[in-house]
Amino acid sequence: MIQIVIAAHGSLSEGLKSAIELIMGESENLHTFSLYQDTGIELFGTSMQEKIEAIRTAEGTIVFTDLFGASPYNQATLKMKNIQDMNYRIISGVNLPMVIECLTLCRMGVALEDLWQQVLDVGKEGIKEFEQEFEKHVMKRGD
Known part of the structure; x- marks a missing residue:
């Protein structure tokens, strides 16, 4: 199975893991x-x-990291050079929807090349602003 690593500042990675395992x-x-x-x-x-x-x-x-170009991301990219012959992806900007999606796809047996x-996309789509979303749904009902 694909291994998922969350590397972040402070206790963010443990908090995400706790939320994911709760769900x-x-x-x-x-x-x-x-x-x-x-x-x-x-x-x-x-x-x-x-x-x-x-x-x-x-x-x-x-490997999911919190910020592009910050220390966890930099260390993941630097250490990647030392790891030979390994299928390895690094994604910054980790959020709960993207890790849940990754774990779900992993459990379904989807290959790393096909899921990243x-x-x-799921991580980006999970970012919403209330009024904008409310307007979309109200306008749909009004049509």
Whole structure:
């Protein structure tokens, strides 16, 4: 099964995992890494690389990070260079809908190459503004 890693600042990754498991139940292929104020960046990156290598599967690994260009993302990309012959994707801007979609597709046996774009789309589509959405639905009923 594809391994899913969430790497983020503070306790965001654990919070997302907790919410996901509340909704979907426990998942053996969901892993977290947290970067705290007192965590050394090199130790964070090395620990993430070691864990990713330890959970390696033929199906691959997808790493979600909170911010593009921030430390968790940078460490994921830097450490990717050290991991040989592995199907590996890194996606920034993690949110709850995208990880739920990823986990659902993984459970259905969808390959990493076939799911990452769908996961991106669901993450983007999950962002809504109340009044704009309300207007869309009111206008549909009024037609």
